[in-house]
Amino acid sequence: AQRVTQPEKLLSVFKGAPVELKCNYSYSGSPELFWYVQYSRQRLQLLLRHISRESIKGFTADLNKGETSFHLKKPFAQEEDSAMYYCALSERGTGGFKTIFGAGTRLFVKA
Amino acid sequence: NAGVTQTPKFQVLKTGQSMTLQCAQDMNHEYMSWYRQDPGMGLRLIHYSVGAGITDQGEVPNGYNVSRSTTEDFPLRLLSAAPSQTSVYFCASSLSDDQPQHFGDGTRLSIL
Numbered sequence: 001a002q003r004v005t006q007p008e009k010l011l012s013v014f015k016g017a018p019v020e021l022k023c024n025y026s027y028s029g030s031p032e033l034f035w036y037v038q039y040s041r042q043r044l045q046l047l048l049r050h051i052s053r054e055s056i057k058g059f060t061a062d063l064n065k066g067e068t069s070f071h072l073k074k075p076f077a078q079e080e081d082s083a084m085y086y087c088a089l090s091e092r093g094t095g096g097f098k099t100i101f102g103a104g105t106r107l108f109v110k111a
Numbered sequence: 112n113a114g115v116t117q118t119p120k121f122q123v124l125k126t127g128q129s130m131t132l133q134c135a136q137d138m139n140h141e142y143m144s145w146y147r148q149d150p151g152m153g154l155r156l157i158h159y160s161v162g163a164g165i166t167d168q169g170e171v172p173n174g175y176n177v178s179r180s181t182t183e184d185f186p187l188r189l190l191s192a193a194p195s196q197t198s199v200y201f202c203a204s205s206l207s208d209d210q211p212q213h214f215g216d217g218t219r220l221s222i223l
Contacts, residue, residue, distance in 0.1 A: 044154075044201065044203075044214040045213075045214065086153060090208070093159075093167055096142070096159075096167070097209045098144070098167070099156070100170070101146070101156075103152055103153035
């Protein structure tokens with residue numbers, strides 16, 4: 001069963017428009033959730049994690065345990081936000097915690 | 112400070128060949144992991160390790176072996192390459208198993 005679901009493979013918005021990248025998870029314990037981003041020709045890197053409750057590059061993500069969601073939001077998208085975004089869940093395995101990724105959403109911000 | 116280093120960057124193999132993808136980190140991270148990235152499927156965890164001498168299977172471990180004899184290195188071995196293993200492979204490390212991960216540049220592997 002898929003434990004991290006990102007329903008949109010591609011999201012296209014105009015510059016200045018709000019953007020929301022959806023992420024739903026399935027986990028019985030207290031989830032440790034992350035958003036990672038991969039810009040063109042760069043390494044996959046952490047964008048933010050839910051326990052930090054911080055805003056990075058204008059992005060925020062709120063954990064909603066009732067809806068088991070961790071959507072990534074930005075009020076005004078910029079062209080440099082165009083990238084591949086992955087939602088990830090750290091869950092306990094037999095050998096310790098392991099991080100499971102969603103399928104990813106490609107964000108394209110048009111001028 | 113190199114971070115996570117993967118070698119080689121590109122490799123082409125014939126079906127049935129074996130090879131080892133290398134991964135090294137210089138951050139004294141306990142946790143290391145291997146993922147494969149395929150179109151439409153995101154990153155899928157192959158194997159992971161919470162410390163030297165400890166490894167465990169991820170989501171798609173079949174056809175791959177790992178070992179962790181040192182904190183720094185976490186090689187991934189393909190025992191008998193198959194076309195289904197054509198993918199981009201990423202190694203990652205973190206301070207501990209619930210901390211954010213640092214990724215390498217990836218190895219693009221093609222199996223003919």
